[in-house]
Amino acid sequence: MILSFIRSKHFWLIIGVVAAGLFILIGGIIYIQASNDQISDQISTYNDVAVVPDEPGVKLPVIKLPETKNFRNATMIGLIYYNGKVYTQTDTEIAPERAKDLLGEKLGTAKGNIEGWDTQDENDIEFASTIHKADVYTVNGYDKDFRIMTLAEQNGMVSPAFYERLNDIFVRDGGDFFGRFNIKGNVVGARYQSYSEWNNSMDQYHPIKDMDLINTLVDQLYHANLLSREIVGDALGDFRNDDKYRRLIIQLSDGTEVNLKIIRNGYINYGFAEVYFIIDSEMFWKLWQVMQPI
Incomplete structure (x- = not known):
């Protein structure tokens, strides 16, 4: 009886349905895994401002003394x-x-x-x-x-x-990075420069009077998404000009002044750190509109 059932059309129909189901299930698992593997490389834009999914973090590469006398x-x-x-x-x-x-x-x-x-x-x-x-x-x-x-x-x-020392460390979000600077709760002023003013070492600054805006920026920097310089790659383009670059100086109560690079397509960078910070696009454009050349 069993042998007769195996030879029947019903048996092979059942086998076909099961095989098709397994094929779909395995294909779905492979697709999900591939999507997870590629998620860190996905960058979309909204109104020319980078938007990225949450990422587990960025390892800032170690800086070593070179093995050379020159x-x-x-x-x-x-x-x-x-x-x-x-x-x-x-x-x-x-x-x-x-x-x-x-x-x-x-x-x-x-x-x-x-x-x-x-x-x-x-x-x-x-x-x-x-x-x-x-x-x-x-x-x-x-x-x-x-x-x-x-x-x-x-x-x-x-x-x-x-x-x-902003190398050989792992940062999960902006708080892991900017928390070291003691910025939050200590902002007393802010000003900015255009690219030309900064690049030519001009002693010319433009004050920002809206401290609520700056403190909101700080709050967002502490929760900012991160992208490594390697991932950003060519997305930055040629930003070293007055149309796409501002230098924001945040003045703190202890006398320190933190300089940030503000790049028009939505990225914020500090010093030589191999990481870029992405904040809310609406907030970014509010800041950008305030920092117009004078």
């Missing part, structure tokens, strides 16, 4: 090697008269000897730098694993500079 010919970035990490010059500044308020514990002295570091023993690598010799300090109110500073005095002139 390092100064390879880069112009100011950096200090401290506690096994590389700290680079930043887009946060402070006026000389406020710098001593943030001066913390002395950590050591930058050596200005980066060219020959690879020929020295491990103990000599600490505080190797591309900058001239200068005392290195912690910064009051900030984690030394994130920010350190130098303070040089000559002929009564004080020259402060911050160095930050």
Whole structure:
């Protein structure tokens, strides 16, 4: 009886239905997996502002001291090697008269000897730098694993500079990044420059009086989506011009001034960090309209 049933049309009809169902199920699973694999590469635009799905995070690549004695010919970035990490010059500044308020514990002295570091023993690598010799300090109110500073005095002139470690870290959202800057709740002012004004080092700034707008921006930056520079790729285009680029300076109560690059197609970037921040498109355009060239 069983053999007769196997040979019947009903048996093969059932087998065909089951096989078709399995084919659809497997195909659906493959499609879903492929969609998940590609989601980090999806960028759509709305009114020329980037919109991206939530992402698990971005790993900011490690910066290593190069294995060469001609390092100064390879880069112009100011950096200090401290506690096994590389700290680079930043887009946060402070006026000389406020710098001593943030001066913390002395950590050591930058050596200005980066060219020959690879020929020295491990103990000599600490505080190797591309900058001239200068005392290195912690910064009051900030984690030394994130920010350190130098303070040089000559002929009564004080020259402060911050160095930050924004490499070899994992950031899940804007809060993981901007939370280190102590921006939220400490904004006291904001101003901006066009690309030409910034690029030509012009001492010309335009104040932003709407502090509600700036504080809303800060709130959104703390929850911003992230895109690595590698993913953004050519989407930025040639933005280094007055039509597509602004420099926003957010002034904080401790005297620090955080400089952000605002790019017209919806991206925000800081310093040399290999990551771009995406905020709400409506909020972005409100900010962009305020920062029109004068």
